[in-house]
Amino acid sequence: MTVLALKPLSEADVFQEDFAANAAHLPGAGQEWLDRKRAAALQAFARTGMPTRRVEAWKYTDLAAALESPLEPAARFPGAVREAGAFAGVAGTRLTLVSGFLHAVGDREEDIDIVDLAAIGTKVPDWVKDHLGLLAAGPDQPLGAASLALMRGGVALRVRASNAALHLNFVNPAGRHDVVIHSRILIVVEEGASLRLLESHSGEGNDQSLTNLGIEINLRPGAKLEHVRLQSESQTALHVTSIGASLERDAGYRALYAGLGAKLSRLDVIVQLRGPGAEANLHNVSAPSSGISDVTTVMDHASPHTTSRQLFKSVVGGHGRSVSQGRVVVREGAVKSDSHQLFKALLLSPRAEADAKPELEIFADDVICGHGTAIGALDADALFYLRARGIPEAEAKGLLIRAFLEDAIGDFVDPVTHDAIWRRLDAALTAMGQEVK
Amino acid sequence: MLEIDDLHVTVDGRDILKGITLSIPAGEVHAVMGPNGSGKSTLSYTLAGREGYAITRGRILYQGEDLTQLAPEERATKGIFLALQYPVEIPGVVTLTFLKTALNAQRRARGESELDAMRVLKLVREKAKALKIPEEMLKRPLNAGFSGGEKKRMEILQMALFEPKLAILDETDSGLDIDALKLVADGVNALRAPSRAMLVITHYQRLLDYIVPDRVHVLTNGRIAKSGAADLALELEAHGYENV
Numbered sequence: 001m002t003v004l005a006l007k008p009l010s011e012a013d014v015f016q017e018d019f020a021a022n023a024a025h026l027p028g029a030g031q032e033w034l035d036r037k038r039a040a041a042l043q044a045f046a047r048t049g050m051p052t053r054r055v056e057a058w059k060y061t062d063l064a065a066a067l068e069s070p071l072e073p074a075a076r077f078p079g080a081v082r083e084a085g086a087f088a089g090v091a092g093t094r095l096t097l098v099s100g101f102l103h104a105v106g107d108r109e110e111d112i113d114i115v116d117l118a119a120i121g122t123k124v125p126d127w128v129k130d131h132l133g134l135l136a137a138g139p140d141q142p143l144g145a146a147s148l149a150l151m152r153g154g155v156a157l158r159v160r161a162s163n164a165a166l167h168l169n170f171v172n173p174a175g176r177h178d179v180v181i182h183s184r185i186l187i188v189v190e191e192g193a194s195l196r197l198l199e200s201h202s203g204e205g206n207d208q209s210l211t212n213l214g215i216e217i218n219l220r221p222g223a224k225l226e227h228v229r230l231q232s233e234s235q236t237a238l239h240v241t242s243i244g245a246s247l248e249r250d251a252g253y254r255a256l257y258a259g260l261g262a263k264l265s266r267l268d269v270i271v272q273l274r275g276p277g278a279e280a281n282l283h284n285v286s287a288p289s290s291g292i293s294d295v296t297t298v299m300d301h302a303s304p305h306t307t308s309r310q311l312f313k314s315v316v317g318g319h320g321r322s323v324s325q326g327r328v329v330v331r332e333g334a335v336k337s338d339s340h341q342l343f344k345a346l347l348l349s350p351r352a353e354a355d356a357k358p359e360l361e362i363f364a365d366d367v368i369c370g371h372g373t374a375i376g377a378l379d380a381d382a383l384f385y386l387r388a389r390g391i392p393e394a395e396a397k398g399l400l401i402r403a404f405l406e407d408a409i410g411d412f413v414d415p416v417t418h419d420a421i422w423r424r425l426d427a428a429l430t431a432m433g434q435e436v437k
Numbered sequence: 438m439l440e441i442d443d444l445h446v447t448v449d450g451r452d453i454l455k456g457i458t459l460s461i462p463a464g465e466v467h468a469v470m471g472p473n474g475s476g477k478s479t480l481s482y483t484l485a486g487r488e489g490y491a492i493t494r495g496r497i498l499y500q501g502e503d504l505t506q507l508a509p510e511e512r513a514t515k516g517i518f519l520a521l522q523y524p525v526e527i528p529g530v531v532t533l534t535f536l537k538t539a540l541n542a543q544r545r546a547r548g549e550s551e552l553d554a555m556r557v558l559k560l561v562r563e564k565a566k567a568l569k570i571p572e573e574m575l576k577r578p579l580n581a582g583f584s585g586g587e588k589k590r591m592e593i594l595q596m597a598l599f600e601p602k603l604a605i606l607d608e609t610d611s612g613l614d615i616d617a618l619k620l621v622a623d624g625v626n627a628l629r630a631p632s633r634a635m636l637v638i639t640h641y642q643r644l645l646d647y648i649v650p651d652r653v654h655v656l657t658n659g660r661i662a663k664s665g666a667a668d669l670a671l672e673l674e675a676h677g678y679e680n681v
Contacts, residue, residue: 379525380488381525382525382527384485384487384488384509384525385521385524385525385527386527386535386539387486387508387509387510387513388485388486388487388509388510388512388513388519388521389510389513389535389539389542389543389595389599390510390513390514390539390540390542390543390546390599391510391538391539391542392510392542392546393508393510395538395542396510399530399535399538400527400530402529403527403528403529403530403578404529406529407528407529410529
């Protein structure tokens, strides 16, 4: 259920102002197909406006209140960027996006078509025209809609082969002003093709810039996507990513999201299971010790014989807050839907907070839908057991915390990616005062 | 080895142990028997140093040193081992990794050199074989999904690996069928040594057929009501705790 709240008129909306002033200068402006999509997206955004806690899906994460200063749209970064990203050691085509603009392409594999959305001209491939804006642009993802309406940069990618590998390395350099980065990633994985996508976000400086990223994932029949996403922006930044994924018959989407940076991190995911045999498996880990790490999903079983699994784990310390919201919808006729979601949070300090809200909306018979939530402190029995075996308290705690998170990471990724994620996780846990060795 | 003198312990404000005096010399195995709620597990947790078990009077001397202020890990390092009645399942920690971490933590604390993974594996394999613990079990998360018998064998494996000076076995027989019981008892008997003391806590006499104690103490209502030789256990089996 989407609840819309009216914004007071006096609170002028920076996004709408931006559109009013700059629509004519946005990439691809003047092309009817894109102008139309941008205008529709702006309208979708306007139904909610900048989300406050009065918007049901944002009740735990007040983005409007977190925006303290006026934000200018980000401009293309003129300098050189050395940041290789968290997954530098992993093979595959490497795209570096700086402030949301495509900056460099490295180790290019021929089996991935790449279109720079900042340089979109009159010659646009049909697959871009056909797909752009179908997902992550509706009123149920208002920030996703804004990222399309105000899109300055990003890339469109099409995969036609098996075992393609791609690294999206997002870098936000320190700037003099707080900026907002509206960018889009469009991914089309053609029938029977498969892609391994590594996405990393890093930032420097201590500004309060907002990344507003919209990701569209189109998986054609039998297509597979394995998506590992590591968000480790600077601790002052704001980060919102809206993902829309459409899975056709027998398509598979496996994702591991790690939300480790930013003072406010919101990952907003809508997965549509649109054909029999479609299967989505989402894992999320977070370790906030000061900010908010929010993952909110809608798993839409729109076809019979579809499967979804969700496992979200967060370790919360200091005065950090984790939010896990998951709505599973089984539509009329979507028999033999099989869905499970489990949200677990470990609270390590008295001021830590975890909000978990699983929801089920079932309109079909003969389905399996399970959900569970567990929020608590470290297990005292387990801690005593380890200490009674000679393991010092701090090390024992670290072992248990690591085990708790590893459960969601473990076999999900290859060893190199695994280590890359753990390097960032270890740093986040150390910042929390938990030594994990 | 262990001298318990007038030990009083409260848990959550309730008096559980009400003046226990007990002495176990090196090389001896003592059994503490008692009905449910007599304070058997409280005694074992107190000796191991679990939080929440407050000593209100008396003291515990281990090798002449007062234990009361020591953390559980410090006691373990000094050679005290508690085999739990209900070993904890720890999903996400591989058994072998746990064994290596614990062994090396103890060695480090004693100023000994740490053992590398190969050495630990060799050592563990050797001990596991005698307890019929398959190697596959060592690769699984600690105790997760293990049967009751497997969990108890894992406790004895740890005891064999850490080579404690004082071993406390808390109802190690509970939940075991006769074959598993024999296997565990053999494991314990193999560790009997002149330099080692053992405290075997049990509800039933059955275990003591296999691990024959030097002394038997009967614990009722937080006190040692009676002490005697091994045949005291048989007497209890015949007449119950009520006539003690």
